[in-house]
Amino acid sequence: MAVNTYKQDEKVSSASNWKTLLRTVSYLKDYKFKTATAIVMILAQTLIVAMLPSLTERAVDVNIVGRDTKGLIITMGIATGLALCSWFLSMGYRKVLASVTNKIVYDIRRTAFDHLQTLSLYYFDSRPTGKILSRLINDVSSLKDMFSRLITTLIPNLTLIIAIVIIMLHSSPVLSLSAFIVVPLLVLSMYFIMIKGFKNWMDFRQKNSNMNAYTHESYAGIKVIQAFDAEKETIAEGDKIMKDVENAWVKAVRRSDLLNIVVNWSMGIGYFVLYLFAVKWLKIGATSVGQLIAFASYIALFWQPIRSLAAAFNQFTNQVTSAQRVFELMDTESILQEVPDATELKVTEGKVDFEDICFAYPDEPDVEIIHDLKLHVKPGEMIALVGPTGAGKTTIVNLLARFYDPVSGKVLIDDQDISKVTLASLRANVGVMTQDSFLFSGTIKENLLYGKPEATDEEMRDACHELGLDDLIMSQPQGFDTVITQDSLSQGQKQLIALARTLIADPKILLLDEATSAIDTRTEELVQAGMAILMKGRTSFVVAHRLSTIVKSDRILVIQNKGIAEAGNHRELMERNGIYADLYNSQFEELDKE
Template structure:
């Protein structure tokens, strides 16, 4: 079911451990680097653990016995160890930052590549903004997770275990007092985990919806301004932004419980330790140095707990993003290349055998369509909007597979042809021409990336685009914005025509390529198209029937079926649907001409 801009995506609930396992697979290529980081972490952790014990020695042995030389020696050892620790901490931070950013790059690249492989059906169901939110926002949110998983999770876990072990080794009874609040904290943290995870999922969904709306808004800014709809769109944006804010506040309220609970447990544990510790000093069970060392070890025990709670918060937040990323990566393309698919040097014969197709699995757009087109033939597809014209060419390009029947090219089932081989020899020129940000030279070269500058220029000359290109300030190096907005509609179509010709396709599809342009440019475009059509099998979708009178055959499509077939003269003699459409357009054209004159 398609997602609207205002509708949040539905995500399946997945086991967190499975998602974590998938995430941490990205760490495998960096085992050596991670081992080096862990070595630096081990050094820092060892020094931190040694500091309180060295303090105990300094107090109980050297201060108590008034031994300044021993005290200076311990001080020098502490200084040296902490300098080494600081250096290792710096190296650890540098290396983990490099590893994390490489991993994020790999995840983003994998997601981008996977999305490019997905079928048109995937893009039909989702606004572009929501896809961008996955590739940019959700992937970025994983940065802290990978960073903290190495720098916090592993060392802090070992620090907690090592600190507890040392405390029980020094005095089991005092250690029990110090850690009395630990079970209470664990129960509290786990009890709020589920709520926190769901709330952060909702934050990511609301952000995605806002991102999709913003993308659509600025893509259609001209329409918004034409119809004076700024206030209407502003109100929608405000509503969506408020939804994000509300979801974030609810998530943060849960997150804010973590640190206070840790600090409360730490504080109560410290009070209990000092209360019983002072009694034990008076009874001679422990020394002052041991109690001071214990106070430091208690801090060392609870500080990693705080770090781990912060990591846990980040984990909960990141899990929502990870679920959204893997939800996309788990989608399989509808169009899959057969294992036995072959390269095919296309001659241009196209045949439909009882082809039926539906976009939604319910309403048939094509039903039992059959025809055969011979190499070099010009076929025009005409019919009312929604009749099935564009669907036919989408199936030829194998953007979708038919529900029933076969599509053959040169007698080979289209599903048995390698996708790259098929699409390399097809070219489509749309009415709504899309140009990429970059130079005109680069946009023409998209038709064949290996083309030289000279080939690009010669191709532009062949389709009468060269004159307008060289008249621009920087000629072929002129930069165009996204969708080519700096060029007129006719100029964009001439660039598109050059891009199509340089691809040297065997099968050509023109979707009303001469619409919405001035008469002079249309004449140039028609001459260029005539050049392009020579010797190629072509399918021309036309709404203006005057442009297809020279077609070898015309297919009239109604309700997903070919109801009439023949050339212009044959169909006019039949006085059927085509005849009525042509006469209707001719009358309308005559009336418009009369009004103008």
């Protein structure tokens, strides 16, 4: 299976920026009233700002020229009142939009998190955890700023530009067209800069995701780093990755800053052309001083939102690329799908059949891990899977738990195709215990009841007693209510609690993937009696290297060369003196002598 690492950029689908923007905007529909209220306030505030130069024109051409002091005071009073209204409206819509954007970001993060829970194990196996977290945390958080800029910057500025253009054209079409003569050049330049800009910002996001993946991996492996005195090498590698992030950011900013240069040049040319036309028309008396001052103000107002948009361009394009990454995650479909008419799995006996199973990972369809596997397991039978690393032992277990689907063939439980039953009913009947025995932050009780929250305290205590966990539980400060984390218990203690968790869930079929490999000999002895009780009457599959979990199996399957190389019980395989005998003699000779 090919795995993306922190050294590689993720492959992100190339979605249209406009489609991404429209999809982002669509989240506002759930908050129609608040959004509409904010937009009305924005439009009112924008119109007020657009009207102020007209009052300036009136104050100069009418009140001052006509020596109308009272009229000047009234005009200035109206202007002051409108300015105050503009300020209050601005504060109002910002407060409303802050509430809306926070709720939208919460909705998107919740949807993305919920969707992650539906994805198959392959999604998580094929990429670093840090890259998933980067999308769920960093990219989603970036959307909050995107919504704020979209509504508080893009909408009011575009509205202001439109209002200013209408007023200018109404006042003097000639002067207006002279001021707008550079707009086609501006639009064309913006188009080409934006195309490259989005690519540059996507590259920055990818490099930032790589950095998050490396940081997470470094922290997770800090014990190994310190044990091998590899801090300097880790720091050097981290510096290299962070330099890649910096270079990608600088490249994106430099390209995007070209927009500011284009805007400033366009604005300067616009002013020059405006005054050139104004001087020509002033000679024939077609333009008043007040009108020229008003037009100068309108030109300033026209370019002000454009400059504001150009200044926000870097962040906005960065945020659109974040939105693309988030939406791609949300659009990712699980490779495991329930059929529309999926039925509930009903396990009465526990018979398991693998019929002509072939398996390869989705990203490497030509590299078969399992080929034409045929296996029939009787109810209550204990099957041990042994073989070299990478032979496919865990793959067989994963297929039975339906963490993956085979490329061809069927897996049946009591003659029911597991691909046609609900995942919930399958997981309720198939218990999985792995080597890492992950425990969640919370109390011991919460961890024990994780697979069966409705279990009674009596069921929980009985399971712990069967596994000899009484002393471990009572040695904790608050007993079952003691708060634990993944690192607060020894590996052996975690294995014992995980085993009790599986016992409480009471699955009909049990999958133990090297579940005792990390337990010391003394602790293993403690759990053997409990495991015997757990497996009694249950069909069990055990992937293990320990003698105690192999020799007592009803059948031992040696997995090699994409299938079953040998099969039989311990005595039969030892008499055959084949692959299993060699493995046994090399790994368990000392224990056998005892």
